Amino acid sequence: MGSSLHLSRAVGATEGVIGAQVRDTIPSMKRRPLMIALIAGISIVPATSVPAAHGPSARAKVFRVQLDADKPREQVRIEPRRCEQPYPCSRVVVRDGQRRVALTKLTQPKDGYGWDVARVRVRDLTGDGRREIIWELDTAGATVSSPTLVGVDQWDGRRASRIFTFTNVGAMAEPGYSDVVTAQVKIVAGTTALPEIETTESLHGRDDPNCCPSARRKRRHRWDGRHISPLPETKRIEDEPTT
Numbered sequence: 001m002g003s004s005l006h007l008s009r010a011v012g013a014t015e016g017v018i019g020a021q022v023r024d025t026i027p028s029m030k031r032r033p034l035m036i037a038l039i040a041g042i043s044i045v046p047a048t049s050v051p052a053a054h055g056p057s058a059r060a061k062v063f064r065v066q067l068d069a070d071k072p073r074e075q076v077r078i079e080p081r082r083c084e085q086p087y088p089c090s091r092v093v094v095r096d097g098q099r100r101v102a103l104t105k106l107t108q109p110k111d112g113y114g115w116d117v118a119r120v121r122v123r124d125l126t127g128d129g130r131r132e133i134i135w136e137l138d139t140a141g142a143t144v145s146s147p148t149l150v151g152v153d154q155w156d157g158r159r160a161s162r163i164f165t166f167t168n169v170g171a172m173a174e175p176g177y178s179d180v181v182t183a184q185v186k187i188v189a190g191t192t193a194l195p196e197i198e199t200t201e202s203l204h205g206r207d208d209p210n211c212c213p214s215a216r217r218k219r220r221h222r223w224d225g226r227h228i229s230p231l232p233e234t235k236r237i238e239d240e241p242t243t
């Protein structure tokens, strides 16, 4: 990982967790009141129904990182908010002095489902010595087939520029397969000095359940001077082992 921060949901906040999935953190005994509230049409979640660390009443998680050319470090924040549903939403915000910019939205444009920040990492993907913000969003209260969205933003001290996005929404399957259900990203060493983003999408045949695709499509993406773009020659389709 070099000097970059590697921030995953598996370790404690002091080691750099920027996110956690709600469905992983709501104990099963606590789900029932949520479901009752949902059935009863109650949209506000009682504070006791969700863990304090990640509920709508939770305080923002804040990380100080150097993203740009000036000396003061920036704040990358995960900010939880109430949403119109029993699951908390959250978004990624950069704070730089007085400036405060939300990198991600709280709700999805089409159906109003919430977004929940699953993971945030900072890493130099462009080779200029400054780190980008790599964020991953899950649908709040998601199931396996719910929308996910991954993005990479550069911060120049004034504004954010989106240089990469990746989603399972509307992804085209390969010929011979009917859908893509899940999309995941990994940061990997590349064939040049620049790190690459490896994407993995599930390829489902007509009768494959969401859990169990017939194959996966992998591709790599690399900074081209303007965006992190797909490298067409890296595409490969891997059959899932049958057990």
Ligand SMILES: [Ca+2]
Residues within 6 Å of the ligand: 066, 067, 068, 069, 070, 071, 072, 073, 074
């Ligand atoms: Ca700075």
